[in-house]
Amino acid sequence: MKRRFLTIVAACVPLAAAAAVSTPVSASASLAVAGPSSYTCAPSTLPAPEGTAVESVTAAAVPAGTFQVPGVPPLGGGQVPDVPAHCEVTVTLTHPGANDHAKVNVWLPQAGWNGRFQAVGGKAYAAGDNGAGLAAAVKQGYAAATTDAGVGGPLDTDWALDPSGHVDTALLDNFASRSAHEMALVGKQVVAEVYGRAASYSYWNGCSTGGRQGYMEAQRYPNDFNGINAAAPGINWNQFEVATLWPQVVMNEAHTYPTGCEFDAFKQAALKACDKLDGVADGLISDPQRCDFDPRRLVGTRIECDGKQVTVTEADAEVVRKIWDGPRDVNGKRLWYGLSIGADFLPLAATKKDANGVTTGAPFFVPSVWAATFVQEQPSFDTANLTTATFEELFRKARAEYDPVIGTRDADLSAFRDAGGKLITWHGDADQLIPTAGTVDYRKRVDEEMSGTRKVDDFYRLFLAPGVSHCGLDGGKVDDLASLTAWVEHGKAPAVLHAALTTATGGTVARDLCRYPMVSRYTGHGDPNAASGFRCVRPSRG
Structure with missing residues (x-):
């Protein structure tokens, strides 16, 4: 033209x-x-x-x-x-x-x-x-x-x-x-x-x-x-956008909706278990891929949520495990990746109560709108009630129709x-x-x-x-x-x-972010709040 x-x-x-x-x-x-x-x-x-x-x-x-x-x-x-x-x-x-x-x-x-x-x-x-x-x-x-x-x-x-x-x-x-x-x-x-x-x-x-x-x-x-x-x-737009609805799928199918403080208890427990994997307890997980914390370790633990004592159940732990594991199809094949261990569960696993006090899922706006309005062309489509089967169908439809347009992969x-x-x-x-x-x-x-x-x-x-x-x-x-x-x-x-990073306790520490695939390890001496106390090494797995 x-x-x-x-x-x-x-x-x-x-x-x-x-x-x-x-x-x-x-x-x-x-x-x-x-x-x-x-x-x-x-x-x-x-x-x-x-x-x-x-x-x-x-x-x-x-x-x-x-x-x-x-x-x-x-x-x-x-x-x-x-x-x-x-x-x-x-x-x-x-x-x-x-x-x-x-x-x-x-x-x-x-x-x-x-x-x-x-x-x-x-x-x-x-x-x-x-x-x-x-x-x-x-x-x-x-x-x-x-x-x-x-x-x-x-x-x-x-x-x-x-x-x-x-x-x-x-x-x-x-x-x-x-x-x-x-x-x-x-x-x-x-x-x-x-x-x-x-x-x-x-x-x-x-x-x-x-x-x-x-x-x-x-x-x-x-x-x-x-x-x-x-x-x-x-x-990987269509993969990650739909994948971030997975926590809602998990909670919906399990009919289990952990509260924010329960989710936080799992996050803090994982942090405590995996913090020292880089050689020092500094309020950071330097390599989440090495963190193998099993959420079932919290089953039976009593925590205080909004002034009430709550006991962590097997169902709660299974919801967390599946969210960390990430979306899979009806045959158990991985579709995409889950929430990183150490990341906040909200807003992807947010919930709400209806007028009768019944708890339901509250999907995050961005993936919910992508699925409902763009993929389904139905703005009223309810992404809080997806099953594994309907999730898989949505996932594959999004990729087939929109990967050439916005997939960016x-x-x-x-x-x-x-x-x-x-x-x-x-x-x-x-x-x-x-x-x-x-x-x-x-x-x-x-x-x-x-x-x-x-x-x-x-x-x-x-x-x-x-x-x-x-x-x-x-x-x-x-x-x-x-x-x-x-x-x-x-x-x-x-x-x-x-970089200047914020730790789990709200403190600020200096770090040098390592070039992939290397990860940060404490040298064993020096100030753990200073970048000079760490070096970049090849990751160890297992």
Whole structure:
């Protein structure tokens, strides 16, 4: 399709005096960049990506100040202080005949641009950022972009079905892959127009849905980014989304619904049993795969739940065992991976009581909507009452219909490698929403597809974070983007990622996250709260 050009209509006002940009992370500071040859918040022309038309473009100068993040925690809310003066450009794209309207938002610092472009991914059912990531990137000197893909916020799926009651394939394509690619093209063009020259390097930065988008970029659009930072990625989409309904299947079939404090008792018992496997009791399980804690050891234990004494039963222990084990079909064959030992059971194993006080399951929103609205095309479909047989049917249907669209599981990354790209992923070992073993499974398949771990390590490295929940929601911090820029720009492949981890007791310890397949072990001397007290070793099994 012939590309269309649109002259940009600017709504700029004089920029306020440039505010001081916060000090970038170490690797970001290392790029020596000549100042842009020009800076204007009114770019003149914009080429539309192939297959699209530009509906509108606006640009506005924003003075330095505090950015109020829309929404409420944990998916929004809060403030980002000291955001420097910047230009905000909004480009609305459509795919002729699809009746979609996908916005691309680009923020460009007036002063202190580090010469880099950063694309920011989404979360849950949001394809893009609510502004928090853009603000953080601009503070570090990046020109940053995101896209809403023409869909809604993290918990909004009103767009999923068209008026006839079938999945809106155009919007699903946008959410799955198309809009992130088009955002990369548009964002880089806006950067070139505003600064008078192209960005020296381009990066993807995302977690969860944003992590999945990063992998999709590497798989389908290998030339979009020099570096991809994709944490806790929602790859193997149809497998893990449906698989995370498994705790509801287990409880429904057993007619047993442990309370939150009962589940926590199993988690704490496993932690106590497996904490020392890395050589020191530090409130972290460094290698959950070695933890063979049997939940039946808690049977008969009395615990206090909401002021009442509760005795752990055989049925409770069997529910926990099956949740950890993961989904299987009616013949006992494994379908996908279960919850990591050490991860919180909620929200995947959440429950509720009806008006009569009867306890039933309360499936987590994201997989429940995927199964009901997208796979079944029945928003009222009840995912709390699945049996193993109906679960298996749903699992296989999701894969058959949607793997080519959003599966994000292609293990051939040779085009990304050949383009010179670098990919870093870290995933919390205590992720309560996306099974960490699924990310390891993908990495193993890439190793098999591309002739071994050593060759893959040349461009793609995976790091597992002991005790860290989904996207570090428990406070875990990882020095990932700085490591990625050092790798891309200076060839310094990261052997470890520096991290601050939160222990089971709420303390903070320094750790070096080990490059897969290695795991962390205490040296036997030194401060167990310091990274220097540990080393990375090959895992031992059994």
